[in-house]
Amino acid sequence: xxxxHTIYPDFQLGVAINNSSYFESSSEYNSLLKxxxxxxxxxxxxxxxxxxxxxxxxxxxxxxxxxxxKDNDSVVRGHTLLWHSQYPYWFFTxxxxxxxxxxxxxxRIETHIKTIAGELKGDINTWDVxxxxxxxxxxxxxxxxxxxxxxxxxxEMAFRWARESDPKAKLFINDYGISRKGPKQxxxxxxVKSMLDRGVPIDGVGFQTHINLNxxxxxxxxxxIKRFAALGLDVQITELDISVYKSDNEPKKxxxxxxxxxxxxxxxxxxxxxxxxxxxxxxxxxxxxGLTDDKSWLNDFPVKGRENAPLFFDGNLKEKTVYTxxxxxx
Ligand code: XIL
Numbered sequence: 001x002x003x004x005h006t007i008y009p010d011f012q013l014g015v016a017i018n019n020s021s022y023f024e025s026s027s028e029y030n031s032l033l034k035x036x037x038x039x040x041x042x043x044x045x046x047x048x049x050x051x052x053x054x055x056x057x058x059x060x061x062x063x064x065x066x067x068x069x070k071d072n073d074s075v076v077r078g079h080t081l082l083w084h085s086q087y088p089y090w091f092f093t094x095x096x097x098x099x100x101x102x103x104x105x106x107x108r109i110e111t112h113i114k115t116i117a118g119e120l121k122g123d124i125n126t127w128d129v130x131x132x133x134x135x136x137x138x139x140x141x142x143x144x145x146x147x148x149x150x151x152x153x154x155x156e157m158a159f160r161w162a163r164e165s166d167p168k169a170k171l172f173i174n175d176y177g178i179s180r181k182g183p184k185q186x187x188x189x190x191x192v193k194s195m196l197d198r199g200v201p202i203d204g205v206g207f208q209t210h211i212n213l214n215x216x217x218x219x220x221x222x223x224x225i226k227r228f229a230a231l232g233l234d235v236q237i238t239e240l241d242i243s244v245y246k247s248d249n250e251p252k253k254x255x256x257x258x259x260x261x262x263x264x265x266x267x268x269x270x271x272x273x274x275x276x277x278x279x280x281x282x283x284x285x286x287x288x289x290g291l292t293d294d295k296s297w298l299n300d301f302p303v304k305g306r307e308n309a310p311l312f313f314d315g316n317l318k319e320k321t322v323y324t325x326x327x328x329x330x
Contacts (some may be wrong), residue, residue, distance in 0.1 A: 002327045004035040004312075008271065010278035012075055012125070014287030016239065018295055019061060028317050029291075035312075038285055039069050040077035040123070040238075042297070046086040046208030054090050054108075057085055057115055066123045074247055075125035077238070077287060079300065080111050080174065082158055083131040084143035092144045105148045117165035124330050126285065128174040128206055129162045130155055136177065138187020152191065156200050163201035168283075174206030174238055179224045180216035193231060204234035210289065210298070212243045213259075213266060222273050228284035236285040237274065241310035242266055243298060252306045257321070260309075264325035292317060 005013040015036040033039075043049060044061040051057050062078075065309060069076045091108060094100055100108070104155040133155055135141045145154050162171050173192060179186045190203065197200050205228045209221070216224075225235045244259050253259075290296045294315030298308040301307075312322055 004323070004326060005037045007327055008275060008278075008286070010275055011283055012038040012285040012287075014040060014075075014077060014285055015291055016040050016042040016287060016289045017065070018042050018290070019044045022221040029080075032291060032313060032317060034072070037072070037074040038286075038287060039065060039074055040287055041065055041080050042290065043086065045078055046080060047083060047091065047112065048086050048088045051112055052088050054088075055111075057119070059119055062120055064118075066120065070123075070250060076123065077236075077285070078169070079119065079122040079238070080128035080131040081116065081162060082109065082145070082154075083127065084141065084145065085132075092148065099148065102149050105145070106154060106157065109145075109154055109158060113158055113161040114165045117162050117169065121166040122168060124166065124169045126172055126204070126206075127162055127166070128172040128238065129158050129171050129202075131174045132176065133173070134175055134178075134184055134186055134191070136185050138183040138185075138190075140191075152195075155191075156195060156198065159195070159200050159202050170234065171202040172199055172204045172206045172234075172236065172238075174203060174208065176208040176210060176239075178205070179207045179211075180210055181224070181227075182222040185224060185227075189227065189231075192228070192233065196231060196233075202233070204228075204236060204284075206236050206238035207238040208289075209237050210239060210241055210243075210246055210295070212247060213262060214246050218269050218273050221270070222277060225277050225282050229277075229280075235277075235283050236287070237283070238287050240286060240288040241289045241296065241298060241308075242270075243308035243310045245306070245308060248302045250303075252303065255307070255309050260321040263309075264321040267322045268325040288312060293320075 008295055013036050015076050017039055133141055140146050159171055228235050244255055244263050274286050290311050292313045293309045293311050296310055
């Protein structure tokens with residue numbers, strides 16, 4: 001079987017691994033992982049997993065992942081140092097449950113980042129330093145970070161602390177809904193531009209790219225990549241999945257061969273564009289958010305009972321039409 005990453009040598013081809021399946025020693029599962037040369041944990045390197053209680057860090061999963069990647073000549077994406085979701089319950093409050101002040105929160109952020117990025121120094125190819133810090137209208141998301149700190153200072157400092165701790169890792173800002181022009185993309189653009197002007201060490205922008213059959217168009221995504229590349233930044237597609245539905249609220253339908261073919265064409269035209277942008281030096285990594293459809297995070301979301309079938313392999317670990325489309329040049 002042709003390995004997918006060999007078809008696209010211009011960028012790293014990644015997959016998000018679900019911790020439990022990763023530890024299954026199924027050789028069939030592991031042979032599917034050979035299609036990829038970049039790995040990211042779907043959940044196991046988030047804040048709650050890394051520092052469940054204050055000062056108590058858990059590096060077991062991260063280190064297993066790093067070893068697995070090394071054994072397979074692959075790289076690791078670290079996802080994610082800071083996020084408003086999947087954080088440990090203690091992070092924003094003191095012992096009595098009261099909101100902490102700005103200095104305390106900044107200190108906690110500093111410790112979290114320096115401890116993790118420092119311990120894993122040299123072994124993480126790219127860190128998502130911050131995840132989803134923007135609101136839909138392009139202003140900063142009103143998260144607990146923003147609520148307590150009141151400015152983008154925590155974002156700037158997060159990048160500085162990450163750089164100090166692991167000077168070789170690429171440092172990324174990651175978000176969704178930014179791969180086509182609009183207020184959110186503009187907000188991100190202004191934020192990264194002002195960070196660059198201030199000398200903040202940021203290397204690139206991660207487009208999550210949870211998309212559907214129709215939107216955004218391949219050309220809109222290309223223009224978005226070019227827009228950030230023109231700032232001298234690297235772009236990565238960090239969480240790609242293409243639902244077989246045309247919108248978030250389309251009701252459940254039968255997933256026919258025809259629909260799977262349409263999905264395969266969409267993946268193929270997207271990958272043709274990725275290849276061109278990577279050859280231009282604008283794009284370095286494309287990561288698929290999961291391996292098999294049955295375990296996709298999109299099942300039941302946003303429509304209960306709806307399977308979105310957005311990935312490359314089905315629940316029986318069999319390759320879907322998209323695989324054939326990607327390995328065949330025509
Ligand atoms: C998702 C995981 O896939 C799920 O298993 C988990 O329950 C919730 O988080 N944006 C991100 C990812 O940056 O971390 C999210 O991952 C999907 C949306």
